[in-house]
Amino acid sequence: MAVSAASMAGVFAERLGPDRLIIDPGALSTAAIDGHTPRFIVRPASIDHVAAVLAIAWDENLAVVPRGAGTALGLGAPPSRVDVVLDLTGLDHVLEDNPDDLTVSVEAGMTAGGLAERLAGRRQWLPMDPPGWRRRTLGGMIATNAAGPLRARYGALRDLVLGVRFVQADGVVTWGGARVVKSVTGYDVPKLMVGALGTLGVLCELTLRLQPMPEAEQTWLAPFTSVEAAQAFAARVVNSPLQPMRLELLNEAALRVCQAPSAPFGVAVAIGSAHPAVREQGEALAVLASGEKVRVAAVGEDLWTRYDAALTPAEDEVILRIGSLPSRLADTVEVIERAFPAAERAVLITGCASLGSLRVAITGADVETVKQLVEEMRGLTADFGGAVVVESAPTNVRAAFDPWGPVEPAALGLMRAIKQEFDARGVLNPGRFVGGL
Numbered sequence: 001m002a003v004s005a006a007s008m009a010g011v012f013a014e015r016l017g018p019d020r021l022i023i024d025p026g027a028l029s030t031a032a033i034d035g036h037t038p039r040f041i042v043r044p045a046s047i048d049h050v051a052a053v054l055a056i057a058w059d060e061n062l063a064v065v066p067r068g069a070g071t072a073l074g075l076g077a078p079p080s081r082v083d084v085v086l087d088l089t090g091l092d093h094v095l096e097d098n099p100d101d102l103t104v105s106v107e108a109g110m111t112a113g114g115l116a117e118r119l120a121g122r123r124q125w126l127p128m129d130p131p132g133w134r135r136r137t138l139g140g141m142i143a144t145n146a147a148g149p150l151r152a153r154y155g156a157l158r159d160l161v162l163g164v165r166f167v168q169a170d171g172v173v174t175w176g177g178a179r180v181v182k183s184v185t186g187y188d189v190p191k192l193m194v195g196a197l198g199t200l201g202v203l204c205e206l207t208l209r210l211q212p213m214p215e216a217e218q219t220w221l222a223p224f225t226s227v228e229a230a231q232a233f234a235a236r237v238v239n240s241p242l243q244p245m246r247l248e249l250l251n252e253a254a255l256r257v258c259q260a261p262s263a264p265f266g267v268a269v270a271i272g273s274a275h276p277a278v279r280e281q282g283e284a285l286a287v288l289a290s291g292e293k294v295r296v297a298a299v300g301e302d303l304w305t306r307y308d309a310a311l312t313p314a315e316d317e318v319i320l321r322i323g324s325l326p327s328r329l330a331d332t333v334e335v336i337e338r339a340f341p342a343a344e345r346a347v348l349i350t351g352c353a354s355l356g357s358l359r360v361a362i363t364g365a366d367v368e369t370v371k372q373l374v375e376e377m378r379g380l381t382a383d384f385g386g387a388v389v390v391e392s393a394p395t396n397v398r399a400a401f402d403p404w405g406p407v408e409p410a411a412l413g414l415m416r417a418i419k420q421e422f423d424a425r426g427v428l429n430p431g432r433f434v435g436g437l
Helices: 005-016 025-030 047-060 112-120 138-144 189-193 227-238 252-257 275-290 302-311 326-339 367-382 395-400 409-422
Strands: 040-042 064-067 084-087 094-098 103-107 161-167 173-177 202-209 216-224 246-251 265-273 317-323 347-352 357-363 387-392
Touching: 005 040, 005 047, 025 040, 047 064, 047 084, 047 161, 047 202, 064 202, 103 112, 112 138, 138 202, 161 189, 173 189, 216 227, 216 275, 216 302, 227 246, 227 265, 227 275, 227 326, 246 252, 252 302, 252 347, 265 275, 302 347, 317 367, 326 347, 326 357, 326 367, 367 387, 367 395
Parallel strands: 040 084, 064 084
Antiparallel strands: 094 103, 103 202, 161 173, 161 202, 216 265, 246 265, 246 347, 317 357, 317 387, 347 357
16 A cells, blocks of 8 residues: 555654654755755665665655765766665674685675775785775675776676675565575676666675785886876786786876875886785886886885875765776876866876776866866777766766766667666666666
8 A cells, every 4th residue: 555645754664663764854954965855864774674665665656865875976967856865874784704615795784894804804805995995885886886906906896796685676675696595587686786876776785705815915106207108018017927906007196195106107016915926026027117117116005095095086076987998098098188287287097007997086177178078088988889987076067968978779778678677667766877767
């Protein structure tokens, strides 16, 4: 039976408990997303609570926005409406721990930092390090397909997620992947959920593949006077026997905020392994750099701590995620530099040099300049199947143009069909995903 608008708050309180429902106007105003103030904030303590909330929302056609730490609410288009903010930070428990199998099952509201602390004593880790990773929830990282420098060696989150338990838009609890009880026929559900921005279901439980932490780790920085030279060096590292954990390109502004030695461009190379192997690979790296007439300098692991702190997005920043090619990094960077000359403002450019993926942080740019840059970058990368996504930006920027970019009609049609199957009423994060899904 449908629930009347006047009694919805009472139903939420009855199903979850009054302490799990927030209707205070001040708190609701603080939780506004892109100018949309929710009618309710709900803080579930279990997957059954999540299922109950979504069942009510489905019946009453309420728009639900899942929220973890709230660090990625600037990704995607502004939502078309927000009725319920579903705060998942209370789902933060370890459910099953299998050190011998290098797997762990956790609730989606657990932070990556909390999981790291639990695993550190046995020298295991989830090797994912997007900026600000310690306070980000694991469910949020999966929903946004977050990545950082460690992707160079360990791949993306889709390679580390073995199984998920989630709640569909109509309140049905569903499994996919490892620990399967019920699955959705025909789909690789864990991979489907990675990067879907919570539009297909609310992630509640995750089974993750862990990795042994290296016995030793060392980072070296190679300075360059041009991005072309940095690109050539990165290509030589990739084609060598070296096995870097991180192979990160940084421009001068990024080096400065990371308190690294100054240069127009730098390539940071981190190697993790047994002590003798790290030493031997460091020596081989120095020989490789000498062929480019540069000298690498050891900078220590704390570079990545400073990197993480300096590159955590600020509210007024525009963050672009650019999928280029390793062989086209120089072309990509040159377009950015033309749009934002160094004399005008500092633009931080970093990225995984071995994969050709860049992250660009711009502060204080006007909407039209950002729009022109994004259009030019999309034209440059379209020839080889690249993409430019606005990863984070103020509302006015994301409302001025499509933050996702063009999608092939066939691919968009498939996305629409999947959305229709999982959420026919548009309950979850309406309007935020590709094509307004």
